[in-house]
Amino acid sequence: MRKGAETRERILEIAETSVLAKGFGATSIEEVIAEAGITKSGFFYHFKDKNELARALMLRYVEENDRIFDDVFHRGRQLSDDPLQSFLITLKLLAELMGDLPNGHPGCLIATFTYQERLFDRSVRDIATTAVRSWNGRFSDALNEIAAVYPARKGMDLEDVAIMFSCVIDGGIIMSRGLGDPRVLERQILAFRSFVKMLFAPAAPEIMLPPTAIAAE
Amino acid sequence: MRKGAETRERILEIAETSVLAKGFGATSIEEVIAEAGITKSGFFYHFKDKNELARALMLRYVEENDRIFDDVFHRGRQLSDDPLQSFLITLKLLAELMGDLPNGHPGCLIATFTYQERLFDRSVRDIATTAVRSWNGRFSDALNEIAAVYPARKGMDLEDVAIMFSCVIDGGIIMSRGLGDPRVLERQILAFRSFVKMLFAPAAPEIMLPPTAIAAE
DNA sequence: GTGAAAACCATACCGCCGGTACAGTAGATT
DNA sequence: AATCTACTGTACCGGCGGTATGGTTTTCAC
Numbered sequence: 482m483r484k485g486a487e488t489r490e491r492i493l494e495i496a497e498t499s500v501l502a503k504g505f506g507a508t509s510i511e512e513v514i515a516e517a518g519i520t521k522s523g524f525f526y527h528f529k530d531k532n533e534l535a536r537a538l539m540l541r542y543v544e545e546n547d548r549i550f551d552d553v554f555h556r557g558r559q560l561s562d563d564p565l566q567s568f569l570i571t572l573k574l575l576a577e578l579m580g581d582l583p584n585g586h587p588g589c590l591i592a593t594f595t596y597q598e599r600l601f602d603r604s605v606r607d608i609a610t611t612a613v614r615s616w617n618g619r620f621s622d623a624l625n626e627i628a629a630v631y632p633a634r635k636g637m638d639l640e641d642v643a644i645m646f647s648c649v650i651d652g653g654i655i656m657s658r659g660l661g662d663p664r665v666l667e668r669q670i671l672a673f674r675s676f677v678k679m680l681f682a683p684a685a686p687e688i689m690l691p692p693t694a695i696a697a698e
Numbered sequence: 699m700r701k702g703a704e705t706r707e708r709i710l711e712i713a714e715t716s717v718l719a720k721g722f723g724a725t726s727i728e729e730v731i732a733e734a735g736i737t738k739s740g741f742f743y744h745f746k747d748k749n750e751l752a753r754a755l756m757l758r759y760v761e762e763n764d765r766i767f768d769d770v771f772h773r774g775r776q777l778s779d780d781p782l783q784s785f786l787i788t789l790k791l792l793a794e795l796m797g798d799l800p801n802g803h804p805g806c807l808i809a810t811f812t813y814q815e816r817l818f819d820r821s822v823r824d825i826a827t828t829a830v831r832s833w834n835g836r837f838s839d840a841l842n843e844i845a846a847v848y849p850a851r852k853g854m855d856l857e858d859v860a861i862m863f864s865c866v867i868d869g870g871i872i873m874s875r876g877l878g879d880p881r882v883l884e885r886q887i888l889a890f891r892s893f894v895k896m897l898f899a900p901a902a903p904e905i906m907l908p909p910t911a912i913a914a915e
Numbered sequence: 916g917t918g919a920a921a922a923c924c925a926t927a928c929c930g931c932c933g934g935t936a937c938a939g940t941a942g943a944t945t
Numbered sequence: 946a947a948t949c950t951a952c953t954g955t956a957c958c959g960g961c962g963g964t965a966t967g968g969t970t971t972t973c974a975c
Contacts (some may be wrong), residue, residue, distance in 0.1 A: 488922080488923085501813065502814075502815065502816040503723060503814055503815075503816040503817055504721040504722065504723045504724070504810075504813060504814040504817070505721065505723075505724070506720060506721045506722075506723040506724025506725075507721070507722070507723025507724065507814065507816075507817055508723075509960085509961060509962080510961075510962065510963090511960080511961060511962085512961095519923075519924090520923075520924055520925075521924095521962095521963090522923070522924060522925075522926095523922075523923050523924070525963080525964085526921090526922065526923060527922090527923095530962085530963070531962070531963085588813060591872070591876060592809070592813065592872050593721075593813045595872050595875045595876045596718065596721060596805060596809065596810045596813060596872075596875075597719075597720055597721040597724065598719065598720075598875070599719045599720040599724075600720055600721070600724055609876055610876060610877065610878065613873070613876045613877060614877065617877075634892075634896060636892055637889065637892050638885070638889070641885050641886065641888075641889040642889060644873055644877075644882060644885075644886065645866060645869075645886055645889050645890070647869060647873055648865060648866050648868075648869025648870050648872070648873055648886055649862060649865050649866065649869060650869070651865075651868065651869040651872050651873070652862075652864060652865025652866060652867070652868040652869035652870075652872075653865050653869075655808070655809050655812050655813075655865070655868050655869075656830070656861055656864055656865055656868075658812045658813075658815070659808060659812045659826055659827060659830045660827065660830060660831065660834075660861075661827065665861060668855070668858050668861075669858065669861065669862055669865055671858075672854065672855070672858040672859060672862050673862070675851075675853055675854050676893045676896070676897075679851060679893070679896050679897065680893075680896065705951080705952085726931085726932060726933080727932075727933065727934090728931080728932060728933085729932095736952075736953090737952080737953055737954075738933095738934090738953095739952070739953060739954075739955095740951075740952050740953070742934080742935085743950090743951065743952060744951090744952095747933085747934070748933070748934085
């Protein structure tokens with residue numbers, strides 16, 4: 482029982498690394514089981530086919546990410562009562578988190594999967610869509626809370642700004658890899674953070690940095 | 699000779715569509731040749747192995763993208779002498795271009811390939827890296843030209859802003875697919891455009907829209 | 916400690932695919 | 946007429962996803 486969960490977890494860990502490096506289609510079960518030290522029968526005991534592996538990978542990734550966002554948003558709210566400061570702190574914490582990864586961000590499973598959608602059935606894609614919507618909703622809520630206190634610049638849809646954050650993260654991961662510089666992602670999140678600051682503090686930036694701000698520079 | 703180039707092009711077109719939908723590893727040569735109406739021997743006459751197909755796809759994609767950027771930057775410069783207006787027009791043209799695609803953007807080959815790097819040899823990856831650097835350089839140059847005329851906000855590295863545009867495009871493509879809404883990409887480019895406007899026109903937005911601006915709203 | 920369920924292993928097999936090899940050919944070019 | 950281009954046809958190899966089936970060990974509940 483516990484041992485079964487451990488093996489399952491090990492399979493998922495190995496598979497995720499491979500998927501993020503070669504893609505799902507090029508990730509062979511044989512290779513995964515070789516690294517996990519089990520047999521093919523052992524693999525198919527845990528996952529009835531490759532699609533179920535995909536679904537499990539997706540679920541695992543989404544849950545892990547939810548935990549991270551929960552944590553970082555929670556700490557942001559703890560460190561300031563002001564919604565803007567709170568969000569800026571959250572962004573800084575996230576940037577630090579990304580920057581502290583030794584070999585850069587391992588990659589976003591959602592991104593890989595959207596570029597291989599034809600390989601999965603609807604259930605897998607639905608998990609991804611739901612997760613993305615929920616994360617965007619989180620950012621959107623945070624921005625709307627800020628806008629209720631501070632007047633936002635006109636002509637900017639906050640929903641689009643929320644989605645842009647997801648774009649910057651996924652794009653930042655790709656650019657980090659493509660340019661071979663792991664720090665790009667961290668810098669991108671901080672650049673986005675600066676834009677958020679600009680968005681809500683157009684005229685007098687000094688006013689926007691009350692002494693309650695802790696992590697905000 | 700001409701016929702050979704035509705067949706080669708047809709193979710590349712079919713392969714690219716498949717790669718963007720299923721990934722490179724899951725794109726089978728058999729499937730490509732079936733759709734192209736040729737035999738396996740015919741395929742290997744044009745490409746000595748799958749890696750050479752990857753390289754050809756990459757080169758083709760990079761060249762096509764270069765042409766698009768050449769065109770859209772050129773038109774931007776034609777429509778205004780002011781570097782800021784010129785860049786804003788370019789961004790708007792690009793957004794329109796993306797929005798006019800009937801089924802949304804087909805996908806960025808660079809993005810797929812960076813998520814499948816282990817499948818390709820160095821030459822393919824080098825093409826991608828060089829291309830990304832050159833595009834970022836383009837945006838960076840444009841931003842620096844603007845900064846020479848308009849004072850940019852402090853605390854923002856223009857290099858990061860340039861890279862962010864690439865992030866927004868690649869991220870926007872992923873989000874468009876993931877959310878099932880092709881218009882997300884267009885909206886993201888326009889949102890980034892608004893940020894650029896904010897970056898260089900902090901105090902008085904009205905001044906930044908002289909009558910010379912044509913496409914700028 | 917025993918019995919049952921969980922967590923595997925061993926073996927054999929199918930069909931598809933990437934890739935190689937090699938021989939042949941229709942049509943355009945020179 | 947000879948040559949080159951752009952293929953077709955056939956045959957083969959090994960690896961992989963996936964199925965099937967039967968056996969074995971480990972773990973846990975009672």
